Amino acid sequence: MSAPRVKRPSGAAFCRLLLVLYQVGRHTAEGVWPLPQTRTTSAERYPLKASGFNFHYARQCSVLDAAFGRYFSTIFPDYASDNAVLPVNKEESFSLVVKLDQEDCESYPNADSSERYKLSVSARQAALDAETVWGALRGLETFSQLVYQDDFGTFFINKTEIEDFPRFQFRGILLDTSRHYLPLQTILKTLDAMSYNKFNVFHWHIVDDPSFPYQSRTFPEISKKGAFHPMTHIYTQSDVRRVISHARLRGIRVVPEFDSPGHTQSWGKGQSDLLTPCYRGSTPSGTFGPVNPASASSYRFMAQLFKEVASVFPDPYIHLGGDEVDFSCWKSNPDVRGFMRKMGFGSDYTKLESYYMETIVNITSALNKTSVVWQDVFDYHEHIPKDTVLHIWKGLPAEYKKELGRITEAGHRVLLAAPWYINHIAYGQDWRHSYTVQPQNFSGTEEQKKLVIGGEVCMWGEYVDATNLSPRLWPRASAAAERLWSDELQTSSVEQARPRLQNFRCTLLRRGIRAEPLVVGHCRHEYQGV
């Protein structure tokens, strides 16, 4: 897109004014990622001094106090607090005043939390109004991105009005801590970066076939035998609490996934009788398959495990997995075959899987949790409870669009992950693919489209650990962050997004996030780590 041509003679001054407004609008837009829903700006700018700057909220709120501390250092990264003794000239003072409609600061963000905010920046003050503390956090993030420095190091912010809210309510990132163990600090740092991008859900794919790092209170043997190492490669209960509280302070939900009946090899090491013994002919082969769906003890175990998980993780959602179940071991096992006959499933093993998943969904419903399952569960079994959320992970656009149509037609809420498996990398600017995804662009009614509650960027861990997680995630996940937050029409151009995303990537570097380059170029503050 090129700048509008200005015709010289007629109304030249007016045209020049338009051009200035156009450029200002453009520059301001460059400053905030993901793009706010509505904003107006003027070329009036105000200097900010760390020593004269303060955040203000009239009541006591620990979430805001913590955020004020963080954002002060983010906005003034080089400020040493002993400067604070210098007397402050009134002309140099600036207050950001937060007001909330709902003053509750004690709870957790949940599936219906409002993240709406209104930010109004004028001379010597800014007003940040939000319905909830979670909205205030989003507004603080926006405010921090509006501040810039000139070549002499002076901080400025321009006169601005922003009204903002997310397009989709669920904007998640999946981390996989089973294929590779991710140290606690790596997870916490990812949560920081998520908050800069206004992501609000951490989907913790905590266990899987290769390892079981979750240290269960009820079943400590499982991580003892099933983690890569029983002491160093686990998440203790206190680690999990750290993650949940770090996330909460940033308005991020933590949705745990305990995927079954497949993907459970590591569970079996410390929990005998859970997995199905596979047979070769009439004798056990010594290998094991998915969770044994024919045994009552499996369901008793699951009920106890999910009772614990439901109390450890406060989020209303639990992810139950249900993907990629291999039937060959079930088919080989005489007990399972006997159960099939007893239940009248014939030779249709998808019925057995459905029976298993339905039982697990009932267990978590009884614990007052909303179940999320991978799309496979719907593909086999269209009669799962209506409030189950389906997670779409398979296929090219033509396929996942069909699936979006089918599942929403059945009245289920859906999450879209298929186009955002960003553990897959390609040479060049592959963020473009993430950016051009249109989650509601499938054939269906308006009601169906509303059932798309959001999307998720998945970072599967086969080839990812703490060494390469951050540059693989950022800024590639940022493309999805804007798709999920911002207005569809205002963010339809990859060309307009590119310089803004390059700029945002520089912001991430400045904040210590190892975000890889998008394309040729430089940042004013290059990454300083080693």
Ligand SMILES: *[C@@H]1O[C@H](CO)[C@@H](O)[C@H](O)[C@H]1NC(C)=O
């Ligand atoms: C802020 O205002 C200045 C003029 O005072 C203008 O040059 C600049 O483009 C504006 N910047 C932003 C980020 O809006």
